[in-house]
Amino acid sequence: MSQQVQAVIAPGENEPVRVETIIVPDPGPGEAVVRIQACGVCHTDLHYKQGGISDAYPFLLGHEAAGVVESVGDGVTDVAPGDFVILNWRAVCGQCRACLRGRPWYCFDTHNARQRMTLASTGQELTPALGIGAFAEKTLVAAGQCTKVDPEVSPAVAGLLGCGVMAGIGAAINTGQVGRGDSVAVIGCGGVGDAAIVGSRLAGASKIVAVDIDDRKLETAKSMGATHTVNSKETDPVEAIRSLTGGFGADVVIDAVGRPQTYRQAFYARDLAGTVVLVGVPTPDMKLELPLLDVFGRGGSLKSAWYGDCLPSRDFPMLVDLHQQGRLDLGAFVTETIGLGDIEQAFGRMHGGDVLRSVVVF
Template identity: 85%
Template sequence: MPQQVNGVIAPGRNEPVRVETITIPDPGPGEAVVAVQACGVCHTDLHYKQGGINDEFPFLLGHEAAGVVESVGEGVTEVAPGDFVILNWRAVCGRCRACRRGRPWYCFDTHNAKQKMTLADGTELSPALGIGAFAEKTLVAAGQCTKVDPAVSPAVAGLLGCGVMAGIGAAVNTGEVGRGDTVAVIGCGGVGDAAVVGARLAGAAKIIAVDIDDRKLETARAMGATHTVNSRSTDAVEAVRELTDGFGADVVIEAVGRPETYAQAFYARDLAGTVVLVGVPTPDMKLELPLLDVFGRGGSLKSSWYGDCLPSRDFPMLIDLHQQGRIDLGAFVTETIGLGDVEKAFARMHEGDVLRSVVVL
């Protein structure tokens, strides 16, 4: 039978979020109901609230989540009731041209649950990134569930569902940071700090963190940055060049998503270096670069979607590395909160004094 649970919705553009009773249908073919144990408060959720993604209100927010599969629909073989899973927002199809060419992280036909969760009055909800996990339970496509070791804390595991995976993957998968490389990371929020962790994991010799907030730079150093640059008071491009013998960094990861910081990344890279854009721009933003400068420099300009991750491959691996003590995913959890505290968490995010607030249920 359908269940009624508590969940956090964004009722309209820039309106305060609130806890409402929502209805979760029984899982249909290819679907699963997951009892959510923890869900991180990501900047993307704030974008949804502000109408920066689309205007399909009301939204059921939350997507960086981990929990336990409660029930599955017909034909589901990937997971079973009782499995501890991380939710992902790119359930690959296995059939499109990207999947057939062995590049499932570029899947063109990722899918979500077909049924809709609703408010108690029947109003259909739009789940954030097809997940909607600021709720006691949520309905997802079974392919959005990635089974991992249940010994790990749900508050830690869930962060791989978006921001931490995006940052680590931007360095390891998209940027292909190698041993001895020099890396600059522009923007040291949760995603940027995760890129620092990924660069360190890949064996980078020098990791330069760039931000306008000294608090964030201090955190980035604790995460593994070898050098920091406050770009409010220092020219970021010149500083990166000075720290790389005048050449620029082998890989520059832009984790802000603004034209100004992308231009910094473009000019702070080595002649044949790589720029990785993992920061998410808004639809109105435009980039202007002299085409001759683009032509005159080798290397690569890349965009990183979800850290170009394959959840079935990357989530268990990163959980293993965390359990071995080789990366500290727990360092990203600044505070744990309840469902009723999400609006306050958005305010703290705006103030820049948290990496992640995590809703624990």
């Protein structure tokens, strides 16, 4: 039987979000209903609200979530009612050319639930953010979007692995392949950038340079493991990174902003044969111009990190284990816990740079 629950809807471009009653259908084949326990407020949700991703309003926001599987549809074998799970937005298919080549983290045919949740008042179909829609007491997802982890971990920190923290850690470890003794620079020290700093530290980087225009964020970056900080409002970040790395540039530079000017900084702040990783998401109108001779002459790798090139079934349990061992402080990313009705205000605090993560706790 379908259920009525409370959820946060973005009704139209730049309109304030509001709490509405929605209808969650019973799970069909390959689907699961998950009772949400916590969900982080991510910049991607704000982009949905602002129309920066699509115009398929109304959106059911929220995607950085953890909760308990309540029911599953036919054919579901990997999860069962009662399992504690982190939701992911790249449920791999196992059949596309990337999966068949043994690279499922690049899956080209990821999938979501086939059924749509709807507004109880009008029956209008909702578009769930990143195929999840977890600013809701319960949500419907593809069962492959559920990754089982140790139920002893706090939902408020576990859910962060569903998006931003995984994207940053993965950008360093999986995409950038930071190794022991490497030098790393991270441009942009929000939640994803700080997670890249944490990932670089976990990988054994010897020097981690944090770059931002906000001294508050740079202080937080130091607490996350940055060995040096650069305020790029006051100092040329390329020259600063080079001077901190013997005049050569960093082995890996991670752009967690995703703008042409920060990408150029990353490109020129890396060592010869170094690696640039783009994890910040650009907008469709942005263009990049670089001398092709410089691209050739500097060598190395220019990479983009898709969800930190993660494989949720592999990476989520591993990172939860590191957290429980005291080697990865996921709690450091949680600035505040809030209620379902506080999300509009949380967007304002996030936009102002006042929080790393606000987390809705149910």
